[in-house]
Structure formats: structure tokens, C-alpha cells
Amino acid sequence: EGLMAFFLEATFVGLFFFGWDKLSRVQHLVVAWLVALGSNFSALWILIANGWMQNPVGAEFNPDTMRMEMTSFFDVLFNEVAQAKFVHTVSAGYVTASVFVLGVSAWYLLKGRHIELARRSITIAASFGLASALSVVVLGDESGYSASHTQRMKLAAIEAMWETHPAPAPFTAIGFPDLEARETHYAVEIPWVMGLIGTRSLTHEIPGINDLVDEADQLIRSGIIAYDALMTIREQRDQTPPEVRATFEEHSGDLGYAFLLLRYMDDPRLATDEQIAQAAADTIPGVAPLFWAFRIMVGLGFGFIGVMLYFFYRSSFRGQSYPRWALYAAVAIIPAPWIAAELGWFVAEFGRQPWTVDGVLPTALSVSHLSVQDLLLTLAGFVTFYTILFIVEMGLMVKYVRKGPFQDVEETEAWEARHEHRLRTHDGKGPFAPAGARAASAVDPAFSGKNATPAE
Structure with a gap:
């Protein structure tokens, strides 16, 4: 870039x-x-x-x-x-x-x-x-x-789709999602639309949030197996048994899900069923x-x-x-x-x-090792710089919009004269037609008086 x-x-x-x-x-x-x-x-x-x-x-x-x-x-x-x-x-x-x-x-x-x-x-x-x-x-x-098969939880959250509907899924036009109750109150649904948007078919299902949470539970357990194998590889290096590496390769795609547990403990291998369930529930973004x-x-x-x-x-x-x-x-x-x-x-x-x-990589593991004071100072610097930049840019934009593309009437007329021959239509009603023709064609009778655009 x-x-x-x-x-x-x-x-x-x-x-x-x-x-x-x-x-x-x-x-x-x-x-x-x-x-x-x-x-x-x-x-x-x-x-x-x-x-x-x-x-x-x-x-x-x-x-x-x-x-x-x-x-x-x-x-x-x-x-x-x-x-x-x-x-x-x-x-x-x-x-x-x-x-x-x-x-x-x-x-x-x-x-x-x-x-x-x-x-x-x-x-x-x-x-x-x-x-x-x-x-x-x-x-x-x-x-x-694309999100229907790459970021299914995001799509389900956008639609507040808590349960998997029979294909084709409806589109919720309006409603009030409730994360605690895991339901959408007063939902107004349009049949078939979500299935057509998300899968472009009438036969494929779009999984709901609850089913995706259950799936995340299994992915976390698979990730724990990958994490255990990774720790063995890290400790034994070249002496790592081939079967351990094979186990890691089999479950490596789910390793990131084990990292979700690091928010609650130092070693995901010690996670209880309740902690795994909590980490799985954490995969739900803010639905409302x-x-x-x-x-x-x-x-x-x-x-x-x-x-x-x-x-x-x-x-x-x-x-x-x-x-x-x-x-x-x-x-x-x-x-x-x-x-x-x-x-x-x-x-x-x-x-x-x-x-x-x-x-x-979970967001919880993406935090900086800098102190809170360092981060606040950096954030304050960014806010100050971009606020000043915003004020300057808005001031310049308003200034030059008010100024316009021409300095005075003479310059405006000169610009019109230079372009008239290119844009005049044969019937004299083009945007650069003579003044009389412009005035006659510019005002729609339906919007005469106060509602009309100035003709000259």
C-alpha cells in the first residue's frame, strides 16, 4: 500500500x-x-x-x-x-x-x-x-x-436470528432483539428474503445463533486439544513425537477458539464445562x-x-x-x-x-503491553490531531463552497461563453442556450412561484 x-x-x-x-x-x-x-x-x-x-x-x-x-x-x-x-x-x-x-x-x-x-x-x-x-x-x-459461509455468527447477529429456520429463512424487517432472553420481540418478518440473500437458494439453511453457540462449544474443545499439542511441541521442540504433531495439524484450525478461554484462566486445558460454555456464549456479538x-x-x-x-x-x-x-x-x-x-x-x-x-486471535488477547497512561496519552493525541484536522478541513470546505468556482460575474459569463458552443442543443433549449430559451425551459409550471428554481 x-x-x-x-x-x-x-x-x-x-x-x-x-x-x-x-x-x-x-x-x-x-x-x-x-x-x-x-x-x-x-x-x-x-x-x-x-x-x-x-x-x-x-x-x-x-x-x-x-x-x-x-x-x-x-x-x-x-x-x-x-x-x-x-x-x-x-x-x-x-x-x-x-x-x-x-x-x-x-x-x-x-x-x-x-x-x-x-x-x-x-x-x-x-x-x-x-x-x-x-x-x-x-x-x-x-x-x-459471503458472510453466510465465512462469518455466519455475524450474519445471524445482524438478522437477530436466534434459531435455525427451515429454508428459505425469513428476513426480519424490524423488531427488538433481546440478548438475555435470546429472542426478538415484535418481529416483523418477510418470508424467504433472508434465504435468498444469504444462500441464493430456496433449499439451504442459515444457522441461528443458538446453533452456532453449540458449534462454538465443540470448536473450543477441539482447540483445547490443539493447544495441548502446541504446548508439547513448544517444550520438546525437535524431540516432539510425530503423533503429537499430527494431532496438532488435525485440530490447528480451531486453536483460536481455545484462546477465548485465556480471558478466564491461564491454561485452557484446565477449563470446566461452565467456562467453556461461557466462552462459547462470548462468540455472540452485540445483537441489538x-x-x-x-x-x-x-x-x-x-x-x-x-x-x-x-x-x-x-x-x-x-x-x-x-x-x-x-x-x-x-x-x-x-x-x-x-x-x-x-x-x-x-x-x-x-x-x-x-x-x-x-x-x-481474540480481541481480549490483542491488548497492548503499554501502560494505561501511555495509551491515554496516545489516544488524546489522536483525538486532538484529528479534531484540529476536522475543524480546518470543514472551515476550508465551507470557505471555498461559499466562494464558488468563479470570482465574479464577469468570470462566470466568460466560463459560460467558452462552453456554450459545446452544450447548446439544436432546438436552443440546452443548459447553455440563449437566456430567453433558458428561462422558458428552466421553470417547471408545476413548481412556479416560490417553489421554482431561479431561471437566471
Whole structure:
């Protein structure tokens, strides 16, 4: 990520910002695409690393070195979770950009500034945003399908599915999960939908939380066998009997489950049935937060589709005229994609608990050996730095949005004159048509008066 993405971005982002008057249009376009390429490469490698934490393929635990070691770079690279997360996350970023452009352009129309440029920007934002929003939903469905066989407990928790339903499983649209009672109160279910999303079939079951806890109990017991063999290998090294190594190899995939017991004791081999049952119950993440975070995220996702579809329709078939309420709504939803993205990451990371690396390293064992004071100082530094960065970035963003793309009226008219010949339609009704034609075509009679977009 550092070699392929960071240096590419760092090199060309300066040329992008300071090369407007020094580079030709083609050169600046190439620089812009290289910055975008570097950003996407950065996202790719970061999400490959995160995808491995969600689904640790292409690696195994070496009992001689006592560490995880990569066995296949290509398995890590083409990890199905990583690939689904990459395209889903990047598409969400495109939606965020589209909503931002849409909102700023709507604000210009409400203020009666840069009208022609704002209309054109709305058309581009709505078109690109609609495609991106649809991609987010489709690729999010791919993540759900992947979770059905790589992170089954996460999927069951997201759906608050306590028991295994006969195939195809229903989707719980709304309800109130109760972790202590292990049931969902006032659940409203839609038949078949979860089975189709999770398995893409009508015959495969999706296991419920209670069955997965029972399965975790057996995995912990298998992991204890692997832990016992590992301790023997660690003590005897080269003198370890072959049958001990064979036992470890047979149960090594479950070793991480034995580590769940280290939260309660120093030696998992001494665990009682009650402690094993408690560790198995710990594999249930927080169901209610996941349940609601997922549904709010999905609701926002479909909301973006609706918004983009509406503005796409208005820009394509209603002469680029927009009612004022729609423009106000476009401005108001600017923060919404960030909220949806944060909810998505919450589902991804909180749903993985109690694991840092799923099935391999429990979060309880991932704590730092630094003192509490050192950690608080580091955390305070991060909070302070990013708070300052947030304030500076928000200030600059608001400043330049208010300033607009042009300094004055003369510069605005010069920009329109340069682009008029390219965008004027034959009937004189294009966005850069003569003023009279623009005024006639810009206001939808249904939204005349206070509800109409300024025509000039």
C-alpha cells in the first residue's frame, strides 16, 4: 500500500492542486486520474488487509515459530471477503462524492449563483450517483452472501436470528432483539428474503445463533486439544513425537477458539464445562446494535437511490428544473453518506467480535503491553490531531463552497461563453442556450412561484 498507492498519491496530488496554470489540460487530466488511481490502490490494499482479518485465508499457524505465516499471497489477494469489501467500499465513496456535489450544486441554485454550472453538476452527480448507489446495494448483497459461509455468527447477529429456520429463512424487517432472553420481540418478518440473500437458494439453511453457540462449544474443545499439542511441541521442540504433531495439524484450525478461554484462566486445558460454555456464549456479538445499525445503513442506501433517481429524472426529462423543497433536501442530506459509511464499518468491525482476526486471535488477547497512561496519552493525541484536522478541513470546505468556482460575474459569463458552443442543443433549449430559451425551459409550471428554481 505504501509503495504502490501512497507514493503515487503523494507525488501527484501536489501537481493536481498547484498545476492548474502550469500544466496543459491533458496533462492535468492525466494527473487527476493518477491521483484517483492511487486512492483506489490505497483502498484496495487496506481492504485486503482488513478482509484477511475477517476471513484469514492463505495463512496458517506455524508451531515452531509460534506465529501466523502466509502460505499463499494470491489466496490473500483474491480473498472473497476482501474483494467484496473493496468494490462495496469504493462504490460507497462514489456515492458520498455524488451526494456532496449534488448538495453543493443545489445550494448554488437556491442562492441563484453559478446556475448553469450547478445544473450541469446536478446532472452529472445524479447520473453517476444513481449508478454508484445501485452498485452499493448490489455489492452489499455480495458481502451478505459471503458472510453466510465465512462469518455466519455475524450474519445471524445482524438478522437477530436466534434459531435455525427451515429454508428459505425469513428476513426480519424490524423488531427488538433481546440478548438475555435470546429472542426478538415484535418481529416483523418477510418470508424467504433472508434465504435468498444469504444462500441464493430456496433449499439451504442459515444457522441461528443458538446453533452456532453449540458449534462454538465443540470448536473450543477441539482447540483445547490443539493447544495441548502446541504446548508439547513448544517444550520438546525437535524431540516432539510425530503423533503429537499430527494431532496438532488435525485440530490447528480451531486453536483460536481455545484462546477465548485465556480471558478466564491461564491454561485452557484446565477449563470446566461452565467456562467453556461461557466462552462459547462470548462468540455472540452485540445483537441489538448490529441489528439496528444494519437497517439504518440499508435504509439510507435505498434512500440515496431514490434521491438520485428523482434528480436524474428531473435533469433528463423536466428541463433541469427542480422544486425548492428538493434542493433543500439535497443540501440537508450531505452528511448522510458519511453516516451510512460509519454504520457500515460498525457492522463490519463490531460484528466480528470477539475476534481481532476471525477464528484466530481474540480481541481480549490483542491488548497492548503499554501502560494505561501511555495509551491515554496516545489516544488524546489522536483525538486532538484529528479534531484540529476536522475543524480546518470543514472551515476550508465551507470557505471555498461559499466562494464558488468563479470570482465574479464577469468570470462566470466568460466560463459560460467558452462552453456554450459545446452544450447548446439544436432546438436552443440546452443548459447553455440563449437566456430567453433558458428561462422558458428552466421553470417547471408545476413548481412556479416560490417553489421554482431561479431561471437566471
